Amino acid sequence: MIMSIYERTREIGVMKVLGCVVGNIRTMFLIEAGTIGFFGGVLGLAFSYGISFAINSFAAGGNSISLGGIVGVGVTGANVSIIPIWLALGALVFATMIGLVSGFYPANRAVKISALTAIKQE
Structure with missing residues (x-):
């Protein structure tokens, strides 16, 4: 996510110059994360x-x-590995939350970039 901000610094500057709300820039990076x-x-x-x-x-x-x-038993023809649906959904929620938490710092960093500096940077 930090690399994404470095690559899109000019785009962030253009959005700020055109009047984009700072919260929308943060939201854009958080949705991506x-x-x-x-x-x-x-x-x-x-x-x-x-x-x-x-x-x-x-x-x-x-x-x-x-x-x-x-386990201490012999298993023939039984399911040894079972993944319940609640665990799968919990894993999806957990992975999404980890993405959001890891994207929070880069999103705040993107908001703090000066518009003039961002446009000048190549």
Whole structure:
């Protein structure tokens, strides 16, 4: 996000000169950070569900998996890995919030850039 601000410094300056409200600039960067966090969470969930499916397929494939030290039972054809929907939704919310928190400092930094300095910078 900090790199995004450096790359878009001139754009921020032009928006300020044209009369854009400072809060709108902050909101723009926070929405971008939240979106990046959300899509990261979606990719993480897809990866997790893929691994869970692979584990369950291996367990149901007729192989007797002895989870001896972990659970103490042999599992044949049962779901070993279960990801409940509430956990998946919680992970999406968590990833989005992490994106917003990590984007808060760069968004405030973008708001503090002087319009004249931003336009002069190449």
